Amino acid sequence: MAYLKAQNMTGGYGGADILRGCSIEVDKGKIAVIVGPNGAGKSTAMKAIFGMLTLREGDIRVGGEDISVLPPQKRVHKGMSFVPQVNNVFSSLTVEENLEMGGATSNSRLQETIAEIYDLFPILAEKRRQSAGELSGGQRQQVAVARALMTKPSVLMLDEPTAGVSPIVIHELFDKIIEIAHRGIAILMVEQNAKQALEIADTGYVLVQGENRFTDNGPALLADDEVRRTFLGG
Amino acid sequence: MEDLLNAAVLAANYIVIPATVYGCQLALGALGVTLIYSVLRFSNFAHGETMAFGTAVTILVTLSLQGIGVGIFPLPTALLALPVGILATIGLTLATDRWVYRFYRRKRSEPIIFLIVSIGVMFVMSGLVRFLVGTDDRVFDDGMRFLITARDFKELTGLGEGLAIRTSQLITLTTALTCVGLLFWFLEHTKTGKMMRAFSDNEDLALLSGIDPEKIVRIAWITAACLATLAGTLYGLDKSFKPFVFQQLLLPIFAAAIVGGFGNPLGAIAGGFLIAFSEVALTYPYKRLITYLAQSSWEPEGLLQLMSTDYKYAVSFLILVMVLLVRPTGILGGAKA
Numbered sequence: 001m002a003y004l005k006a007q008n009m010t011g012g013y014g015g016a017d018i019l020r021g022c023s024i025e026v027d028k029g030k031i032a033v034i035v036g037p038n039g040a041g042k043s044t045a046m047k048a049i050f051g052m053l054t055l056r057e058g059d060i061r062v063g064g065e066d067i068s069v070l071p072p073q074k075r076v077h078k079g080m081s082f083v084p085q086v087n088n089v090f091s092s093l094t095v096e097e098n099l100e101m102g103g104a105t106s107n108s109r110l111q112e113t114i115a116e117i118y119d120l121f122p123i124l125a126e127k128r129r130q131s132a133g134e135l136s137g138g139q140r141q142q143v144a145v146a147r148a149l150m151t152k153p154s155v156l157m158l159d160e161p162t163a164g165v166s167p168i169v170i171h172e173l174f175d176k177i178i179e180i181a182h183r184g185i186a187i188l189m190v191e192q193n194a195k196q197a198l199e200i201a202d203t204g205y206v207l208v209q210g211e212n213r214f215t216d217n218g219p220a221l222l223a224d225d226e227v228r229r230t231f232l233g234g
Numbered sequence: 235m236e237d238l239l240n241a242a243v244l245a246a247n248y249i250v251i252p253a254t255v256y257g258c259q260l261a262l263g264a265l266g267v268t269l270i271y272s273v274l275r276f277s278n279f280a281h282g283e284t285m286a287f288g289t290a291v292t293i294l295v296t297l298s299l300q301g302i303g304v305g306i307f308p309l310p311t312a313l314l315a316l317p318v319g320i321l322a323t324i325g326l327t328l329a330t331d332r333w334v335y336r337f338y339r340r341k342r343s344e345p346i347i348f349l350i351v352s353i354g355v356m357f358v359m360s361g362l363v364r365f366l367v368g369t370d371d372r373v374f375d376d377g378m379r380f381l382i383t384a385r386d387f388k389e390l391t392g393l394g395e396g397l398a399i400r401t402s403q404l405i406t407l408t409t410a411l412t413c414v415g416l417l418f419w420f421l422e423h424t425k426t427g428k429m430m431r432a433f434s435d436n437e438d439l440a441l442l443s444g445i446d447p448e449k450i451v452r453i454a455w456i457t458a459a460c461l462a463t464l465a466g467t468l469y470g471l472d473k474s475f476k477p478f479v480f481q482q483l484l485l486p487i488f489a490a491a492i493v494g495g496f497g498n499p500l501g502a503i504a505g506g507f508l509i510a511f512s513e514v515a516l517t518y519p520y521k522r523l524i525t526y527l528a529q530s531s532w533e534p535e536g537l538l539q540l541m542s543t544d545y546k547y548a549v550s551f552l553i554l555v556m557v558l559l560v561r562p563t564g565i566l567g568g569a570k571a
Binding site: 072076077082084089090092093097100102104105147148150 | 425428429431432435438439440441442443444445
């Protein structure tokens with residue numbers, strides 16, 4: 001059974017359901033990518049998995065444990081970590097303070113974890129005393145991911161990590177995400193840059209109107225004519 | 235030459251020293267307002283009455299200490315009573331939060347609702363203060379009143395003008411400096427302080443990082459209570475304690491916080507001094523100063539006072555309006571007021 005398993009998620013923000021029986025799963029060390037047209041419920045699915053949206057039906061399990069009723073903060077303690085799409089850093093705090101805040105709840109071995117993070121993102125070590133708001137878009141995304149990693153999560157969720165950064169930086173960021181996955185963390189992300197994201201995906205989910213339309217490994221989805229034509233623009 | 239020295243002493247005695255001391259008191263008050271604003275996101279109109287409450291308790295304890303003959307001469311007894319005043323005020327703010335503000339926090343009310351609620355709290359607190367110490371003026375400054383009196387200074391220097399430094403002025407300055415130093419150390423170097431800044435910067439992300447909002451709110455109230463009691467007591471020692479004064483002080487305090495940049499602690503301090511110096515400088519009669527500087531027998535006819543001291547609150551209001559028109563985020567940058 002997959003490490004993170006969200007089954008039959010149904011619900012929305014009151015009124016009509018946005019998610020309609022959507023299921024998503026990802027294992028440790030793997031990358032799952034959710035793509036789909038605007039309004040397909042990609043971000044909503046992420047929010048539901050992280051507990052920022054109450055589901056009418058369906059359940060979410062991490063490592064076999066049902067966490068469907070837990071609020072987001074409790075899910076952090078269950079090893080989940082979330083990088084929001086916007087406002088994902090403390091911009092008036094320095095890079096190092098951002099990391100400290102990420103690890104605020106886990107008192108033990110803070111400095112050690114920070115050292116590991118600097119190992120993964122050398123540029124952040126260089127800029128540790130600079131405030132996060134002064135960094136470039138790509139570096140800020142690195143801070144955002146780094147902050148989320150400070151809780152030593154087993155599941156890392158990223159909501160459009162490459163929104164608004166340059167193509168070269170996207171490439172760099174995806175490399176980092178692959179590296180993080182190799183450390184044995186399950187990665188689930190929503191991506192606008194569908195083609196590039198599917199290239200690195202172990203599993204790709206194409207959502208349409210809150211339902212799973214296609215599910216396969218990334219390259220297979222990219223090769224699928226219908227997926228290409230309908231969702232990837234040719 | 236002697237005229238110039240006299241002019242300098244005169245300016246120091248009537249403008250620089252009083253404005254610096256007043257600036258310290260305003261800065262402490264503005265820091266409390268700004269702190270609550272950056273964590274709870276509303277302008278706390280009850281802050282003036284919180285100051286009054288802290289001062290009132292301090293006065294009551296001072297009186298009973300004086301009654302049993304305990305003192306710390308040459309320092310005023312009030313300093314000994316201050317910790318009790320601070321603790322009582324912490325109790326008051328925490329209780330208010332628990333019984334009033336938390337209800338609206340859970341309902342996720344708009345900041346404007348909080349602001350209006352705080353006005354209600356202000357009236358309740360103001361009644362409480364009058365119930366506690368009455369409505370009379372109270373002078374509770376004891377100990378050695380002057381470090382140096384005007385007469386001593388004249389004899390010492392042989393100048394025509396005297397420079398008087400009161401003990402309370404020196405106490406205000408040192409306490410304010412220590413407090414501000416401690417506050418910044420707390421915000422910059424302790425984990426809790428950093429959590430407070432993080433919470434103020436980005437509440438959602440702070441929640442995602444597992445920072446407990448209730449704890450941050452509690453610490454904000456505790457810090458604000460300490461600052462309020464200190465500001466109030468120092469003001470009371472320097473002038474005298476009148477319950478209604480603290481409500482009037484709200485205007486210069488808010489002006490200071492907004493002028494410096496709401497939510498920005500450094501701005502609150504800068505704003506405090508800016509307001510204090512403007513108030514004092516614009517209401518001071520310059521007649522004697524000009525006479526000295528003119529270095530001749532010419533003497534201006536009027537008092538050369540730009541406006542009467544009755545209008546001193548208008549000064550902060552004017553500065554406030556100008557800043558809001560020209561630079562709404564304040565001098566050092568903060569939230570849009």
